[in-house]
Amino acid sequence: MAVSFQQIEEKLKTEARRLLESGEVSLVLAWGKGYDEKHPMPYVAKCPSDADGIVFNEYCTHNPARYLVRYPRGTKIAVAVKAADSRAVVQLIQEDKVKRRDLVILGIPVYGIKNPKTGELIDGKTTCGLYNPVLYDVLIGEEVHGQPVSSPYAVLAEYEAMDRDARFAFWKKELDRCIRCYACRKACPMCYCDPCFIDQRKPRWGEKSPEPAGNLMYHLTRFHHLAGRCIDCGECSRACPVDIPLYLFHKKVAKDCEEMFGQAAGMSIEDKPVLVNFRMEDSDKILE
Amino acid sequence: MSFEPKILGIACNWCTYTGADLAGTTRLQYPQNIRVVRVMCSSRINPSFIFRAFQLGADGVLVGGCHPGDCHYNTGNLYARRRLAVTKKILEFAGLEPGRFRVEWISASEGNKFAQVVTEFTGQIKALGPQTKFKIS
16 A cells, blocks of 8 residues: 555644644544554544544544534534545435535545454455545545455355345344344444434334344344445444444345445435435336 | 234225225125234335334235325325335345235225235235244244
8 A cells, every 4th residue: 555554644633733723623533542552442633732642553443424423513523534434424414414514524545444353354345345435625645546356245145145044044143142232323323313213112112122032123123224324334343242244234235225226325415315215217126 | 723824914094095995895805814004104104113013923014005106195105115125125134035025006996906915915924824033932
């Protein structure tokens, strides 16, 4: 890679300091120092001196776009995003959760982010595999040329080919393990409902204890709520303390949506999310 | 005793429910396995209704709405069509037989179609047998 993580970090710091000093933004969302090198944490810089706390290394997996919806509307925010993260920003703009004019997007084209848990490279297998941010104001570093190594949906082939009963057994085994810590929901940049359907008492949609029935209800509904909105950052699976491969189901739903409605989530701010849109000429075949 | 499936029918007030009414008033015979819930529009159907129905022991779910373009609220069923298509894909990927969930457009004047769809669907569910995958034991 042409630009090192060190250079990106320096440039991020400079840019953050400039934005905060000029008063262009009131906060910068990025990554900061964690308890060790391998675990950088999401970080909010609120004044120019905070900018020195920004860190960027190969373990910066978190998606700072997650925190955009936590601030009152109209707050001027600069957000540092990697390629997949920028799709979250685009999707949030589509859903009118944030305004484009309130944002300064610091796009980081990057390849080589690693999962701190496994040390594996995060690529098209667990995420959308994009190298370059789809939307940015300031590009930190240089655009990475070349196509993603594999199609983001290639990993699904194995599961789609599975026998239906085997697939049910697979998901049952995975979802039964869920401890309902809701880390997937909290790590997800697109999960912002307040209250979440599972927290509602009336109607009570599903059991709240970490037991198979409630787990199935929670996860299936969550997959549905993210249909056509999931931007495939894979953060849910990385946040999961019991390693449920949630990204597989999200990828499958994203793939189906793309096939049926011809639009991937978070690629253009002109688009409308597929499930709040329709076309007269949608075919009834999709229901078969 | 032979297996008598429990089928949840969710019918839109303006078309399918009225169609079901027509089937009744014209004395058409159809299986009694369907329990119909009336909603104001097919787009009123929260996909969680369907997941929950399967959890609470439904062997099949039949959703009825107006024909696309005929919605009482103009566009409701067009949103529903997309949404329920996603629901179907999710159920299938989770491992449920896709035949257990069906969406049909039945207008207020199609009493015949209602009876025919319910008969056909009940037969299909009988062939599939009891739904045990999602059911809370």
